[in-house]
Amino acid sequence: MRDLRFYGLTVLGLVLFPFAIHPIGGYGGLATQILIVGIASIGFNLLLGYAGLLSYGQAMFYGVGGYMALLTVSRFFPDHPNFWLAIVLAVAFVTLMALVIGTLVVRLYGIYFALLTLAFAQMFFFIVFKWRDLTQGDDGLQGIASPPLGLGPWSIDLTTPFPALDLGPFGNLSDLHYWYVFVAIVTLAVLAFMRALVRSQFGETLAAIRENEERSRLIGFDPKLYKLAAFVIAGALTGLAGALRGLYETSIAPDSLTVETSGNFVIFTVIGGVKTLFGPLLGTGLVMYLQNVVSAKTDAWRLIEGIVFVAVIVFLPGGVLGTFGRKRARTDLARAVRAKPETTP
Amino acid sequence: MLDGFVRGLVYVAIALGLTIVFGMLRLVNFAHGAFYAIGAYVGLVVAERLGIVAGLIAAPLFVALFAVAFDRLLLRRFYDKEPTSQILVTFGVAIVVQESLRLIFGGTTRTFPIPQALMAPVNLGFTEYPAYRLAFAAGIAAIVVLVWLFIQRTNYGLIVRAGIRDRTMVQLLGGNVAMASTIVFALGAGLAGLVGAAASPIYSVDPDTGFSFLVPSFVVVVIGGLGSFWGAVLGGLIVGELQSLTTLVLPAASDVVIYVAMALVLLFRPSGLLGESEVIRG
Numbered sequence: 001m002r003d004l005r006f007y008g009l010t011v012l013g014l015v016l017f018p019f020a021i022h023p024i025g026g027y028g029g030l031a032t033q034i035l036i037v038g039i040a041s042i043g044f045n046l047l048l049g050y051a052g053l054l055s056y057g058q059a060m061f062y063g064v065g066g067y068m069a070l071l072t073v074s075r076f077f078p079d080h081p082n083f084w085l086a087i088v089l090a091v092a093f094v095t096l097m098a099l100v101i102g103t104l105v106v107r108l109y110g111i112y113f114a115l116l117t118l119a120f121a122q123m124f125f126f127i128v129f130k131w132r133d134l135t136q137g138d139d140g141l142q143g144i145a146s147p148p149l150g151l152g153p154w155s156i157d158l159t160t161p162f163p164a165l166d167l168g169p170f171g172n173l174s175d176l177h178y179w180y181v182f183v184a185i186v187t188l189a190v191l192a193f194m195r196a197l198v199r200s201q202f203g204e205t206l207a208a209i210r211e212n213e214e215r216s217r218l219i220g221f222d223p224k225l226y227k228l229a230a231f232v233i234a235g236a237l238t239g240l241a242g243a244l245r246g247l248y249e250t251s252i253a254p255d256s257l258t259v260e261t262s263g264n265f266v267i268f269t270v271i272g273g274v275k276t277l278f279g280p281l282l283g284t285g286l287v288m289y290l291q292n293v294v295s296a297k298t299d300a301w302r303l304i305e306g307i308v309f310v311a312v313i314v315f316l317p318g319g320v321l322g323t324f325g326r327k328r329a330r331t332d333l334a335r336a337v338r339a340k341p342e343t344t345p
Numbered sequence: 346m347l348d349g350f351v352r353g354l355v356y357v358a359i360a361l362g363l364t365i366v367f368g369m370l371r372l373v374n375f376a377h378g379a380f381y382a383i384g385a386y387v388g389l390v391v392a393e394r395l396g397i398v399a400g401l402i403a404a405p406l407f408v409a410l411f412a413v414a415f416d417r418l419l420l421r422r423f424y425d426k427e428p429t430s431q432i433l434v435t436f437g438v439a440i441v442v443q444e445s446l447r448l449i450f451g452g453t454t455r456t457f458p459i460p461q462a463l464m465a466p467v468n469l470g471f472t473e474y475p476a477y478r479l480a481f482a483a484g485i486a487a488i489v490v491l492v493w494l495f496i497q498r499t500n501y502g503l504i505v506r507a508g509i510r511d512r513t514m515v516q517l518l519g520g521n522v523a524m525a526s527t528i529v530f531a532l533g534a535g536l537a538g539l540v541g542a543a544a545s546p547i548y549s550v551d552p553d554t555g556f557s558f559l560v561p562s563f564v565v566v567v568i569g570g571l572g573s574f575w576g577a578v579l580g581g582l583i584v585g586e587l588q589s590l591t592t593l594v595l596p597a598a599s600d601v602v603i604y605v606a607m608a609l610v611l612l613f614r615p616s617g618l619l620g621e622s623e624v625i626r627g
Contacts, residue, residue, distance in 0.1 A: 107612070111571075118563065119564070266436070299447075302447075303440075306441035310434060310441060313434050
């Protein structure tokens with residue numbers, strides 16, 4: 001029953017979303033971009049929210065995912081460009097990358113963890129920036145058309161718009177491309193996966209490690225292994241988002257790997273609400289809406305974004321959803337390891 | 346070689362503030378680069394009207410005051426929170442500062458006006474070097490010594506050093522840790538502001554300057570050891586030289602190499618080259 005409600009409401013939300021933002025200045029393309037970046041934020045939340053690990057280097061997975069997808073199309077298999085191959089190769093490469101880097105970073109804690117992820121992200125930024133032969137350096141990869149989406153006997157061009165249909169204040173149906181449907185389905189799958197993950201034994205153990213690593217270890221869990229798994233899953237989802245972004249935009253540039261991009265995932269997730277399923281998506285939507293719509297009206301949008309971010313940290317430490325959303329009881333395991341030991345006088 | 350040394354000195358001075366603040370407040374300050382940028386712009390504005398000396402005095406004072414306000418109004422609420430939320434709040438303030446500077450001064454690159462005479466090269470016997478850069482290097486060296494004397498020889502320095510060891514104990518003994526924290530924070534910020542103003546004739550300024558100096562400064566502090574005074578000095582010189590030497594040998598790797606060094610230090614000696622080995626937990 002709860003499953004039914006989750007799927008029903010999520011599907012409804014995803015269907016209505018691109019039209020609902022139209023009266024306030026949004027558009028179909030923005031809705032697609034928000035979902036793509038949202039997937040990366042959802043993945044990042046597994047680290048920051050559920051595992052309590054602040055990674056300051058998510059941009060390396062995002063950017064490299066984008067580069068790998070576009071290079072697969074334009075460089076590795078130029079004669080047989082294939083949509084799925086681009087995605088699979090990008091995600092596989094980023095997963096491997098996250099596995100190697102993760103093995104190293106999970107040995108550290110707190111700020112040292114944040115600084116080490118930052119160091120790795122900077123390395124990848126400069127590698128991409130300087131490796132002109134492969135990446136075109138500063139210019140980035142431009143104008144690489146996405147191959148059609150092959151589905152069994154069908155081959156779908158995702159840039160096809162829907163037929164024209166006037167929806168009054170909610171715009172026109174033709175404002176939306178098939179891309180949106182594809183990305184919305186992926187988003188739904190990612191949300192369902194994340195929902196199952198945090199409710200599983202794995203998710204509970206991760207929360208327990210976050211609350212008290214020492215005690216979890218003494219119970220018999222291997223914290224490093226769980227944190228590594230979280231790091232790899234988050235990296236893979238971020239790489240997937242990067243690959244989608246590259247294919248959707250038909251371009252990718254080194255700015256996708258900057259500290260600023262890594263910081264954006266942090267901002268999105270914190271504003272929306274860590275430790276909540278929909279928070280990262282909501283935060284991504286709110287901030288990207290600000291970026292796109294407010295930036296057309298005033299140059300101060302990023303200042304506004306910064307002020308909102310600081311205000312949320314100070315006044316709504318749980319983020320928008322974490323504060324106003326329905327409270328879900330902390331899991332038993334997490335509560336148990338967090339509890340103060342009984343002291344005997 | 347000398348360029349690397351001068352750049353290294355800039356890193357030293359920025360990292361010094363970062364590291365004493367970390368030592369005292371256990372805070373990784375992502376807004377530290379913003380202090381540098383504010384200093385650069387304040388110095389610029391004042392120097393254009395009242396001359397370069399006034400600019401060099403106004404910049405650190407203004408930034409220190411700004412830091413006190415930031416500490417009292419915002420940061421104080423986060424002293425007892427986990428390091429993650431401290432990083433987030435300083436990161437947020439850094440963005441607010443950067444964007445405010447962009448709105449006030451525009452996005453274009455500015456250069457600090459200094460008299461031509463100061464730019465003239467001086468013969469050092471083995472090479473010629475601009476006078477301003479020499480004065481800058483001497484100034485930074487003097488400041489490093491002054492800050493060290495402050496921490497080692499004054500009563501406040503004593504509270505600071507004791508506070509780094511054991512906050513609670515100092516509090517119990519009647520030391521005003523909160524006040525000392527604010528002073529250290531203002532000192533670190535003022536230092537960044539001063540360097541921002543003093544370095545802007547050499548490295549021009551734009552609103553993104555803060556972040557572009559912040560990230561290498563993290564490298565410096567990590568290599569030297571978070572919280573270690575001489576670690577920041579050593580780390581700054583190492584990073585400056587490492588960058589300029591790899592630029593000569595293998596230009597493509599000059600930026601990557603310092604992050605590789607940072608990662609290696611974090612992995613094999615997280616307390617840094619000169620840091621006291623503390624427990625790297627939680």
